[in-house]
Amino acid sequence: MVLYLSTFVSMPKKMKALYRFLGVFGLFLLFHQAAHATHIRAGEITAERVSPQALTFRITVVGYTDTRSQVVFGPGDIDFGDGRVERLNTEADFNVTQPLGNQVAKNTFVITHTYQGPGTYTIRFREFNRNDRTLNMDNSVETPFYIETQIVIDPFIGVNSSPVLTIPPVDNGGVGIRYIHNPGAFDPDGDSLAYELTVPRQAFQRPVNNFRSPASSEFSFAREDGTTPPFLEIDAVTGDLIWDAPGLAGQYNVAFKIKEFRRLAGEWVQIGYVVRDMQIIIENTDNQRPELILPPDICVVAGTKIEEIIQGMDPDGDPIRIELFGDPLEINTSPATFSPRDVFQGSPGIVNFEWQTVCAHVRESPYQVRVRITDQPRSGPALVDIQTINIRVIGPPPVIEDIEQNQNRSVTVNWEPYACVNSAERMQVWRRLNSDPFEPDSCETGIREGFDLVGSVAVGQTSFLDDNFGQGLDPGNTYCYRLVSTFPAPRFGNSIVSNEFCITVDVDVPLITNVTVEATDTENGEILVRWTPPYDIDPVEFPGPFTYELIRSNNFTGNTNRTSLITTSDTVFTDTGINTENLVYNYRVLLRQGNTLIDSSSTASSVRLSPIIINEAIELNWNFEVPWNNRLSEFTHLVFRNRTDPAQEDVDNFELIAEINPATGSFTFLDDGSFNGVPLNRDTEYCYFVETRGAYDVDLVPRPLVNRSQLVCARPDDDRLPCPPTLTFTGPDCADFLADRPCGFANFEHNLSWEPDFGGVCDDELNAFRLYFSETGAEGTFEVVRDFGAFERNGTIRELTTFKGCYFITAIDRSGNESAPSNIVCVDNCPNYELPNVFTPNGDGTNETFMAFDNPFARCPRFVESVEIFIVNRWGVEVFRYNSLTAPENDIFIRWDGRDRNGNELPAGTYFYSANVRFDALDPNLRQQQLRGTVQIIR
Template sequence: PGGTDVTTYRGTHTYPGPGVYAIQMEDPNRNEGVLNMLSSVETPFMIQSLLVIDPQAGHNSSAQLLNPARENACLNQDWVHNPAAFDPDGDALTYSLVACRGFNGDFIPSYVYPDEVSAADDVFEIDPVTGALTWEAPQIVGEYNVAIKIEEWRDVQGQMVKVGEVIRDMQIDVQVCANQPPELTPMADTCVLAGTLLSFPVTAIDPDGDPMVLSALGGPMSEVVHEANFDANTAGEGLFEWAPECAEIRSEPYQVVFKAQDWGATVQLVDIESRRISVISPPVEGLGAEPIGPSMWLTWEAHSCLDGVESALEDGAVHDVHRRPASEATDWTPGPCEVGIPAEEGYTFVGSANGLDAVGFVDEGELDFGALYCYRVVTRYGDGSLSVASDEVCAKVKKDLPVMTHASVQTTGPSDSVWVAWSPPTELDTVAFPGPYAYTLSVAAEGDEWVSLDETLPAAELLALDTGQWVTMLDTDSLQWRFKVALHSAGALVGESQPASTPWLEITANDNELSLDLRRGSAWQPDSFLVERRAGPGEPFVVLDVVEELPYVDRGLVNNRALCYRVTEYGSYDATTIPAPLVNRSQEACAAPFDFTAPCPPVLAVEPYCELELDTLAWGPSTACKDDDVVAYRVYWSPFEGDTLQLWRAFESSGVAVAAFNAQGEEGSMSGCFCVTALDSLLPGPDGTLRRNESLCSDTVCVDNCPVYDLPNVFTPNGDPFNEQFVPVQWRAVDRVDVQVHNRWGERVYQTEDPNLGWDGTYLDTGEPLPEGVYFVTTTAYTIRLEGIVPLKFASEIRLVRGNTLSTD
């Protein structure tokens, strides 16, 4: 259209395997006289697409560019273009400007962007999200070539991975004209629920009063199952209507490019506005909740998109279930275009029902009996797109089974007692489960099998049964115990309570402090903790504090002096039918603080001295924290960057220290990476042996060698004691060499790997003296660098003189 030809090339190629492949099309010549490159008529036109074959990313189709690639411009008038890219796979697209390509697909060396041709302050740029390319405004008449890179990105295992790329290379023809471009009314992004109608007006005005043609481009207009419709008149008034269905649901929004083009003028100008439209999945309907014992059974109707979405979305689709306690009030409902559930609204993700065809889920979380819980369900598709949250449904967990309330250690020892209690099932259906009733208590050490204790005496009335029991002969000193109670009706099992564990006190020792924490295993919620301490067996417990959360740190203690602790937990259920607080005590545990705190990493500075082939290392305590027990340092070194640091030397010093590295050449190199650690005093540890703490390393500081390998240009093997051998003038930081000497006919007469050389002017094979003359030397010096052994290659000449007189170069 508009004098532009479209040429389509088709071919088939089989690629050998995964990789990134460039698909290129080259034309021998561009138009003559393109202003933003030199010799354009002699420069090939070349475009390319990148094909990424990645088994993890899966199948991919390249982005389709739906807006033709030639636009005219008027001098000093704003210009705009949008390629209207559509990705069939729903991948995210990003846009950027790149230089045009020429010979062999390389970037054209002389290329500049259009706004760099003139000295004016015009701006040529592209929006990386929408692809809107703007020029405000052309300053010089002529032709310009520009290239747009459109990249495709896909979420692969939680990371955005590039899965493809296309290049648009287009021409802009800037002409002198009095025309002004139309002006479209800006539009904000929007959304539409699949299965509903989206309708909105599109308007434009023309400053010159010219008639206009309004059009719409983009995926919804031509690339989807249920296409949109756009009707417009020549007065700049249009109506967009789209009723997408489930087939159009995807995570990335669709982009519709609206184009207003005037006509009647010699040069027709355009204005472009983009609107991104998200197609949102409807929620599941008919959500219901029914309590079954300590669990909640959720059901809903089959999803309305079950048979309508693309297979890529249906694969891996799940229904995510979210829960909140009704006691945490919220008035949140999904807003327009809002999918999922915001984290701040008090809902907790509890699990997923796999498959779009799933219609139920069992919440087996730690639910409180008698508490009211509210649920919403969000559908999550295979591409990560979310539905609107479902309507909320609330239900109360019935108390139709016993509820554990106590598992409290009374005394600590190898054969002692625990008080175990529970609350009776006050909401049991006694018609379905008639008496007589009985309880059976079971016990197990943590990690062991359950052992049933004696069944209680039956009673005709459920509430007449005892709901507590002392359990004796338990090792409460070294084992944590679990308990559960079963209810029997007329000799048949009704069900069991959730288990409850004795609070297990764990103590972590550190320098002058002990950290106390509880390992829990009970369904009730902890509200506060009473912390007590005593100096030893037989001494009374003293209350230290009441805190709302653990761990609790007891500070200011004397190292190596043991103390004993116990913690009492005060807890509750959300249900008002269970009295609170629930008081449960841990076992008594004793520990002594030890110094396990390492000093802060010290500060290190390294100063290299190339001429001396040594480094000066200086280090000292960090000013970031106060360490009053640093008594020694360790210096670590690795010869190459990336190697494992090894201990170089230890220093017994508490203050600032200095050391020279390779001072006598003992290390063979001054290069390497260094770090320093600080050590504190030697003190007895928990087992009585002396130990000390070592800090983390300081910042690692690396220095490089300064390799030198200088060769002379003359030597005189004539029998006097001077200059008898071909040896380096100076060398350092060289591991080995490959030095070869050739005569004028190319014959090799000498070779060595010894950096000291020591050639006396004799032939390599026979040892016979060689005649005077100029010999050619090729040298590869394998220098010792921080990155490893690096070859340094060069060529030179050596003049062999045997006479007693010499005129030097």
């Protein structure tokens, strides 16, 4: 009888009218019963992936029905989104009906469906009819009930199931009383959820007729506290659906979407959603809503047992029931519990909540425990309040055991086996210069600013070799390390940072202590260089005597114009006859015993001071690259200036005008005359130099180390500047240049030319051209790379490790005034990364691994910073994962041997890969490439 009824009510309206017209009385009575005793109040669909090896889903359709109706839920159709449609009541694996009270029953149908391949599928369920007399839509009794859920099957996102809704929509509300509902959604995979309101629908992409928000002025007039306007909203994070407040008794309908997100390749991607469509019944009542008293949000280290008391009371003194829902109670591993359960108790009442957390519970987002309190009034509707407790479970801190110094100025950081080794994924190694003995705040995870990530290893590893990316650590400095453990997708999460552990690198090589400008001149400049003996060198292996070869190069770092100045047994040298006015120099000391080269110091540059002319002021900026620490707050940098009184001829008398704390800001100072209250005179030339002050963390080295910049002079408000030159790049195209170069080639040069502009009112008394370079693009920070003479018109920048970069050039007059920048000329790298689609790991020595092309040269990897790849079989099961950043020497070729993660040979067949390749490039569109494809194993 029920099947016949459902078939009839789903007929077109014209057919129904025909039956009425014919006066078929029995059918009319049957229709009349369906129209006025219809049953569906709410519903949703969830989908659970049954197995990682198959694309089979267990799809659950839940319908909440009015128990006053005799109509049975379930004759509707379910569309799986792949072209197949089934009749739910005949094809379901099983169904069950559970009374929930409040005249509501939960009807659950489960049906299994296997998809043929990856894709995005919208699962739909539609049935006649909704309950009659729903106020905020037209003709609800004739309106089909429709819900949908979307799932994404993609081998690259892994196995996924939709969110599960644990709180049924059974609660009624009262006129003038704030209504709240929460679906109690949790995600079994640990994905993140977000909530949004949507319009109820009667079919795919077809809203119900004339839907109006229950909070519109037609149905709501004020909030519970009497203020306006009333509202209906859903909290995007907690999922609290709040209507504050209903104004008319009656039956209303709302719908909302629970969206599921997973972080893939560093970005949050929506991977599905569930829609709940539900009714809200509002009644007139004098009942008052019960109240909850909750503990504050909780944060614990994994392994902690949580024990909390949750209290509730009813203002009317009615019995209350307190229930808990949410992730901690639904998880399979060490779930939470509460007691008493499913009972009404006197007001006030309590429940006890307990949860023994374990390492598997660590995740980035907090767990949400929804607490619902329901009263039991003598008459009228029971009222509800729902609140959320957020519980964050974080990883315990790693424990560093010790740090050992090795040869080649490297150190090994050793730590205890991590407490959550079976749940965490990586161990990050962070480093900074000198100590920062901070204690993390409560619930603070990860690292603070001021540390550099120097390594990331598998969590099972208990040591890390830090050789400063092959450059060696600077001797005499103290390096401090901390560890942070990270947890895998999709839950993610970090541990508390470890305690700090520091080591001072032995002084087994010379330490440069001074590179100070003694005289500023274009031809007869002088720089004093001092260094120490190798205090900590092994006297047995290297008894001495030692000699020192001093090497000079141009610029802050690098080997441009490398020159050997002297080999001496002394530890001081004055470099003369150089252009200290326009150029920056760096120095290195080679340590020799007889004819044997033992080692070398770190490089140290001169201090470069640059003025910027500002209205009635001069801004000074200084830069350097040195192996000691010039950012210690105990040693300020000093700024000196002559002409403190423009009326006096004090050209050679310099006065200290500022002390700059380098630990709190950049190396800059604005001279506007504030230091002595005398404004700068626009007709006076002011000269400056800076003394930097820093230190090594070595007792034998004096503190502070004082180094002076070159002398610079400038006039404020000198607006007669040189015109900017015109700059041209004359080098080859990147791809053409590399077409016949081997993989890994990294020795580039840039050929530039320029022409000055002597037109207009520009100053034509030029003294130099200054070339600026930015490695990060036209919007990046440009730094001086070289100064050229007034008569030079071209230059070549050599020994570049990458092709990309941007330049501009300026002209400088005899007063030191600098023109505006020229046009910016940029050249970019030509990134490339290609993977084959077949390899043959059969032991014949040819094509044994899946790796990026290394021949022909035109297909070589170029300018690749990192490669992260994971490979799955046809069922989406991961068989291989690789990240070049954690591999020895950052090998970007991959070199997969066709074995799974346990070292077992995989069978011949087709496998799917997803790779994220990061490139070194200026163009944002070239910096990252997502590669997806297949690779075939042939054995």
